[in-house]
Amino acid sequence: MMNYSDNLKKGEKGAWISIFAYISLAIGKLTIASSGNSDALRADGLNNTTDVIASIAVLIGLKISRKPPDEDHHYGHFRAETIASLFAAFIMMFVGIQVIIETCKTVLSGSYAQPNMITAWTALIAAIVMFAVYFYNLRLSKKIQSSSLYAAAQDNRSDALVSIGAFIGIIGAQFGIYWLDPLAGLIVGLIICKTAWGIFKDSTHTLTDGFDEKQIEKISKTIEKDPDVRKLVEIKGRIHGNQAFIDITILVDPNLNVEESHAITERLENYLYKKHSISRAHIHIEPYVTKN
Numbered sequence: 259m260m261n262y263s264d265n266l267k268k269g270e271k272g273a274w275i276s277i278f279a280y281i282s283l284a285i286g287k288l289t290i291a292s293s294g295n296s297d298a299l300r301a302d303g304l305n306n307t308t309d310v311i312a313s314i315a316v317l318i319g320l321k322i323s324r325k326p327p328d329e330d331h332h333y334g335h336f337r338a339e340t341i342a343s344l345f346a347a348f349i350m351m352f353v354g355i356q357v358i359i360e361t362c363k364t365v366l367s368g369s370y371a372q373p374n375m376i377t378a379w380t381a382l383i384a385a386i387v388m389f390a391v392y393f394y395n396l397r398l399s400k401k402i403q404s405s406s407l408y409a410a411a412q413d414n415r416s417d418a419l420v421s422i423g424a425f426i427g428i429i430g431a432q433f434g435i436y437w438l439d440p441l442a443g444l445i446v447g448l449i450i451c452k453t454a455w456g457i458f459k460d461s462t463h464t465l466t467d468g469f470d471e472k473q474i475e476k477i478s479k480t481i482e483k484d485p486d487v488r489k490l491v492e493i494k495g496r497i498h499g500n501q502a503f504i505d506i507t508i509l510v511d512p513n514l515n516v517e518e519s520h521a522i523t524e525r526l527e528n529y530l531y532k533k534h535s536i537s538r539a540h541i542h543i544e545p546y547v548t549k550n
Contacts, residue, residue, distance in 0.1 A: 273317035296373035298424035312349040343409040347458040354450030361443035378428040388418035469495035488546035512545030
Protein backbone atom coordinates (compact mmCIF):
# COMPACT_ATOMS: atom_id res chain seq x y z
CA MET A 259 0.00 0.00 0.00
CA MET A 260 2.72 2.44 0.96
CA ASN A 261 4.77 1.65 -2.15
CA TYR A 262 1.77 2.20 -4.40
CA SER A 263 1.00 5.52 -2.69
CA ASP A 264 4.62 6.61 -3.14
CA ASN A 265 4.42 5.72 -6.83
CA LEU A 266 1.31 7.85 -7.24
CA LYS A 267 3.16 10.76 -5.65
CA LYS A 268 5.97 10.33 -8.18
CA GLY A 269 3.37 10.28 -10.96
CA GLU A 270 2.21 13.75 -9.97
CA LYS A 271 5.58 15.09 -11.09
CA GLY A 272 4.88 13.91 -14.63
CA ALA A 273 1.45 15.54 -14.59
CA TRP A 274 2.96 18.86 -13.43
CA ILE A 275 5.56 18.73 -16.20
CA SER A 276 2.78 18.24 -18.77
CA ILE A 277 0.78 21.15 -17.37
CA PHE A 278 3.72 23.59 -17.44
CA ALA A 279 4.73 22.45 -20.93
CA TYR A 280 1.20 22.86 -22.30
CA ILE A 281 0.68 26.30 -20.77
CA SER A 282 4.02 27.58 -22.10
CA LEU A 283 3.50 26.13 -25.57
CA ALA A 284 -0.11 27.30 -25.81
CA ILE A 285 0.85 30.90 -25.01
CA GLY A 286 3.82 30.81 -27.40
CA LYS A 287 1.92 29.19 -30.28
CA LEU A 288 -1.15 31.43 -30.08
CA THR A 289 1.01 34.58 -29.89
CA ILE A 290 3.27 33.63 -32.83
CA ALA A 291 0.37 32.22 -34.88
CA SER A 292 -1.47 35.54 -34.60
CA SER A 293 1.50 37.55 -35.91
CA GLY A 294 2.70 34.87 -38.33
CA ASN A 295 -0.66 34.20 -40.02
CA SER A 296 -0.77 30.44 -39.41
CA ASP A 297 -4.10 28.68 -38.96
CA ALA A 298 -2.31 25.36 -38.34
CA LEU A 299 -0.22 26.74 -35.48
CA ARG A 300 -3.24 28.54 -34.04
CA ALA A 301 -5.20 25.28 -34.01
CA ASP A 302 -2.20 23.56 -32.41
CA GLY A 303 -2.13 26.21 -29.68
CA LEU A 304 -5.83 25.80 -28.98
CA ASN A 305 -5.24 22.06 -28.83
CA ASN A 306 -2.68 22.63 -26.05
CA THR A 307 -5.16 24.69 -24.03
CA THR A 308 -7.54 21.71 -23.91
CA ASP A 309 -4.61 19.47 -22.95
CA VAL A 310 -4.06 21.61 -19.86
CA ILE A 311 -7.53 20.54 -18.70
CA ALA A 312 -6.76 16.86 -19.36
CA SER A 313 -3.44 17.09 -17.50
CA ILE A 314 -5.11 18.75 -14.51
CA ALA A 315 -7.66 15.90 -14.50
CA VAL A 316 -4.81 13.37 -14.39
CA LEU A 317 -3.15 15.28 -11.54
CA ILE A 318 -6.40 15.36 -9.55
CA GLY A 319 -6.92 11.64 -10.20
CA LEU A 320 -3.44 10.83 -8.91
CA LYS A 321 -3.97 12.95 -5.78
CA ILE A 322 -7.35 11.37 -5.01
CA SER A 323 -5.91 7.88 -5.55
CA ARG A 324 -3.37 8.52 -2.79
CA LYS A 325 -6.10 9.01 -0.18
CA PRO A 326 -6.22 6.13 2.33
CA PRO A 327 -9.31 3.94 2.82
CA ASP A 328 -12.12 5.52 4.81
CA GLU A 329 -15.59 4.60 6.10
CA ASP A 330 -17.23 4.48 2.67
CA HIS A 331 -14.16 3.59 0.56
CA HIS A 332 -12.90 0.41 2.19
CA TYR A 333 -10.64 -0.46 -0.74
CA GLY A 334 -9.17 3.02 -1.06
CA HIS A 335 -9.61 5.55 -3.88
CA PHE A 336 -7.39 3.98 -6.54
CA ARG A 337 -10.07 3.94 -9.23
CA ALA A 338 -9.99 7.73 -9.34
CA GLU A 339 -6.87 7.30 -11.46
CA THR A 340 -8.75 5.16 -13.98
CA ILE A 341 -11.55 7.74 -14.14
CA ALA A 342 -8.91 10.39 -14.86
CA SER A 343 -7.66 8.25 -17.76
CA LEU A 344 -11.21 8.04 -19.08
CA PHE A 345 -11.62 11.81 -18.86
CA ALA A 346 -8.30 12.32 -20.69
CA ALA A 347 -9.54 9.99 -23.44
CA PHE A 348 -12.70 12.10 -23.90
CA ILE A 349 -10.60 15.27 -24.17
CA MET A 350 -8.30 13.65 -26.73
CA MET A 351 -11.22 12.35 -28.80
CA PHE A 352 -12.85 15.80 -28.77
CA VAL A 353 -9.61 17.41 -29.97
CA GLY A 354 -9.05 14.73 -32.62
CA ILE A 355 -12.54 15.16 -34.07
CA GLN A 356 -12.13 18.94 -33.94
CA VAL A 357 -8.87 18.73 -35.91
CA ILE A 358 -10.54 16.54 -38.56
CA ILE A 359 -13.55 18.86 -38.86
CA GLU A 360 -11.40 21.99 -39.15
CA THR A 361 -9.23 20.29 -41.76
CA CYS A 362 -12.27 19.36 -43.84
CA LYS A 363 -13.59 22.93 -43.60
CA THR A 364 -10.29 24.28 -44.91
CA VAL A 365 -10.36 21.89 -47.86
CA LEU A 366 -13.97 22.71 -48.74
CA SER A 367 -13.54 26.46 -48.46
CA GLY A 368 -10.22 26.51 -50.32
CA SER A 369 -9.05 29.38 -48.09
CA TYR A 370 -5.32 28.80 -48.07
CA ALA A 371 -2.76 31.32 -46.76
CA GLN A 372 1.03 31.45 -46.70
CA PRO A 373 2.23 31.73 -43.10
CA ASN A 374 5.52 33.19 -41.90
CA MET A 375 8.42 30.72 -41.52
CA ILE A 376 8.76 31.55 -37.82
CA THR A 377 5.52 29.64 -37.28
CA ALA A 378 7.11 26.52 -38.81
CA TRP A 379 10.13 26.67 -36.48
CA THR A 380 7.79 27.26 -33.52
CA ALA A 381 5.82 24.12 -34.42
CA LEU A 382 9.03 22.08 -34.81
CA ILE A 383 10.46 23.22 -31.46
CA ALA A 384 7.11 22.48 -29.80
CA ALA A 385 7.16 18.95 -31.27
CA ILE A 386 10.65 18.33 -29.87
CA VAL A 387 9.59 19.58 -26.44
CA MET A 388 6.47 17.40 -26.40
CA PHE A 389 8.38 14.31 -27.53
CA ALA A 390 10.79 14.88 -24.61
CA VAL A 391 7.83 15.16 -22.19
CA TYR A 392 6.27 12.06 -23.80
CA PHE A 393 9.35 9.86 -23.30
CA TYR A 394 9.75 11.09 -19.71
CA ASN A 395 6.13 10.39 -18.78
CA LEU A 396 6.09 7.08 -20.66
CA ARG A 397 9.10 5.77 -18.72
CA LEU A 398 7.68 7.07 -15.44
CA SER A 399 4.21 5.58 -16.10
CA LYS A 400 5.72 2.13 -16.73
CA LYS A 401 7.98 2.41 -13.70
CA ILE A 402 5.15 3.27 -11.29
CA GLN A 403 2.44 1.38 -13.26
CA SER A 404 0.15 4.40 -13.61
CA SER A 405 -2.67 4.14 -16.16
CA SER A 406 -3.57 7.82 -16.01
CA LEU A 407 0.05 8.96 -16.49
CA TYR A 408 0.34 6.51 -19.39
CA ALA A 409 -2.76 8.12 -20.91
CA ALA A 410 -1.17 11.53 -20.40
CA ALA A 411 1.99 10.29 -22.13
CA GLN A 412 -0.04 9.15 -25.14
CA ASP A 413 -1.63 12.60 -25.20
CA ASN A 414 1.87 14.13 -25.14
CA ARG A 415 2.81 12.06 -28.18
CA SER A 416 -0.36 13.02 -30.01
CA ASP A 417 0.39 16.69 -29.39
CA ALA A 418 3.93 16.25 -30.73
CA LEU A 419 2.44 14.71 -33.89
CA VAL A 420 -0.01 17.61 -34.19
CA SER A 421 2.92 20.03 -34.09
CA ILE A 422 4.78 18.01 -36.72
CA GLY A 423 1.67 18.08 -38.89
CA ALA A 424 1.50 21.84 -38.50
CA PHE A 425 5.22 22.11 -39.39
CA ILE A 426 4.77 20.02 -42.56
CA GLY A 427 1.74 22.04 -43.61
CA ILE A 428 3.52 25.37 -43.09
CA ILE A 429 6.63 24.21 -45.01
CA GLY A 430 4.42 22.95 -47.82
CA ALA A 431 2.72 26.34 -48.03
CA GLN A 432 6.12 27.97 -48.59
CA PHE A 433 6.49 25.95 -51.80
CA GLY A 434 2.90 26.35 -52.92
CA ILE A 435 1.89 22.80 -51.92
CA TYR A 436 -1.12 23.97 -49.96
CA TRP A 437 -2.81 20.56 -49.82
CA LEU A 438 -0.08 19.26 -47.47
CA ASP A 439 -1.56 21.28 -44.62
CA PRO A 440 -5.04 19.70 -44.65
CA LEU A 441 -3.63 16.23 -45.41
CA ALA A 442 -1.26 16.38 -42.43
CA GLY A 443 -4.08 17.70 -40.25
CA LEU A 444 -6.36 14.83 -41.26
CA ILE A 445 -3.74 12.16 -40.53
CA VAL A 446 -2.89 13.70 -37.17
CA GLY A 447 -6.58 13.94 -36.24
CA LEU A 448 -7.07 10.26 -37.02
CA ILE A 449 -4.00 9.33 -34.92
CA ILE A 450 -5.35 11.31 -31.96
CA CYS A 451 -8.76 9.62 -32.22
CA LYS A 452 -7.16 6.16 -32.46
CA THR A 453 -5.05 6.82 -29.36
CA ALA A 454 -8.08 8.16 -27.46
CA TRP A 455 -10.12 5.08 -28.40
CA GLY A 456 -7.40 2.76 -27.06
CA ILE A 457 -7.29 4.60 -23.72
CA PHE A 458 -11.10 4.69 -23.52
CA LYS A 459 -11.31 0.95 -24.23
CA ASP A 460 -8.75 0.06 -21.54
CA SER A 461 -10.31 2.39 -18.95
CA THR A 462 -13.87 1.11 -19.44
CA HIS A 463 -12.64 -2.48 -19.36
CA THR A 464 -11.05 -1.81 -15.97
CA LEU A 465 -14.03 0.10 -14.57
CA THR A 466 -16.40 -2.75 -15.52
CA ASP A 467 -14.18 -5.24 -13.63
CA GLY A 468 -12.67 -6.71 -16.76
CA PHE A 469 -9.50 -8.77 -16.41
CA ASP A 470 -6.99 -10.16 -18.88
CA GLU A 471 -7.93 -13.78 -19.67
CA LYS A 472 -4.33 -14.70 -20.49
CA GLN A 473 -3.20 -13.36 -17.11
CA ILE A 474 -5.87 -15.47 -15.38
CA GLU A 475 -4.60 -18.52 -17.25
CA LYS A 476 -1.01 -17.86 -16.16
CA ILE A 477 -2.06 -17.40 -12.53
CA SER A 478 -4.13 -20.61 -12.67
CA LYS A 479 -1.14 -22.63 -13.87
CA THR A 480 0.94 -21.19 -11.04
CA ILE A 481 -1.66 -22.22 -8.45
CA GLU A 482 -2.15 -25.71 -9.90
CA LYS A 483 1.61 -26.43 -9.76
CA ASP A 484 1.63 -26.14 -5.98
CA PRO A 485 1.94 -29.66 -4.50
CA ASP A 486 -0.59 -28.98 -1.73
CA VAL A 487 -3.34 -27.81 -4.08
CA ARG A 488 -5.51 -30.78 -4.93
CA LYS A 489 -7.79 -28.78 -7.21
CA LEU A 490 -8.33 -25.20 -8.33
CA VAL A 491 -12.09 -24.62 -8.08
CA GLU A 492 -12.41 -20.97 -9.04
CA ILE A 493 -10.31 -17.93 -9.86
CA LYS A 494 -11.56 -14.39 -10.50
CA GLY A 495 -9.74 -11.13 -10.99
CA ARG A 496 -10.42 -7.42 -11.22
CA ILE A 497 -8.35 -4.26 -11.35
CA HIS A 498 -8.61 -1.59 -8.67
CA GLY A 499 -6.63 1.40 -9.88
CA ASN A 500 -3.49 -0.42 -10.98
CA GLN A 501 -3.66 -3.15 -8.37
CA ALA A 502 -4.88 -6.62 -9.33
CA PHE A 503 -7.36 -8.16 -6.89
CA ILE A 504 -7.54 -11.95 -7.22
CA ASP A 505 -10.11 -14.25 -5.58
CA ILE A 506 -9.13 -17.93 -5.54
CA THR A 507 -10.86 -21.05 -4.21
CA ILE A 508 -8.76 -24.21 -3.86
CA LEU A 509 -9.26 -27.70 -2.45
CA VAL A 510 -6.64 -29.16 -0.08
CA ASP A 511 -6.15 -32.24 2.06
CA PRO A 512 -9.06 -32.26 4.57
CA ASN A 513 -6.74 -33.64 7.29
CA LEU A 514 -4.66 -30.45 7.39
CA ASN A 515 -5.10 -28.28 10.48
CA VAL A 516 -5.75 -24.53 10.40
CA GLU A 517 -2.08 -23.60 10.78
CA GLU A 518 -1.02 -25.87 7.90
CA SER A 519 -3.79 -24.55 5.66
CA HIS A 520 -2.86 -20.99 6.47
CA ALA A 521 0.76 -21.72 5.57
CA ILE A 522 -0.40 -22.81 2.10
CA THR A 523 -2.24 -19.52 1.51
CA GLU A 524 0.76 -17.49 2.66
CA ARG A 525 3.09 -19.42 0.37
CA LEU A 526 0.77 -18.94 -2.59
CA GLU A 527 0.29 -15.23 -1.87
CA ASN A 528 4.06 -14.65 -1.72
CA TYR A 529 4.63 -16.64 -4.89
CA LEU A 530 1.89 -14.77 -6.78
CA TYR A 531 3.47 -11.48 -5.77
CA LYS A 532 6.96 -12.51 -6.88
CA LYS A 533 5.92 -14.16 -10.15
CA HIS A 534 2.89 -12.07 -11.23
CA SER A 535 3.13 -8.89 -9.08
CA ILE A 536 -0.24 -9.71 -7.47
CA SER A 537 -0.31 -7.80 -4.18
CA ARG A 538 -3.95 -8.51 -3.29
CA ALA A 539 -4.90 -12.21 -3.36
CA HIS A 540 -7.80 -13.63 -1.34
CA ILE A 541 -7.44 -17.42 -1.15
CA HIS A 542 -10.36 -19.49 0.13
CA ILE A 543 -9.59 -23.06 1.20
CA GLU A 544 -12.06 -25.96 1.15
CA PRO A 545 -11.52 -29.65 1.94
CA TYR A 546 -10.87 -32.02 -0.94
CA VAL A 547 -13.34 -34.87 -0.54
CA THR A 548 -13.32 -37.88 -2.83
CA LYS A 549 -16.67 -39.38 -3.73
CA ASN A 550 -17.11 -43.06 -2.87
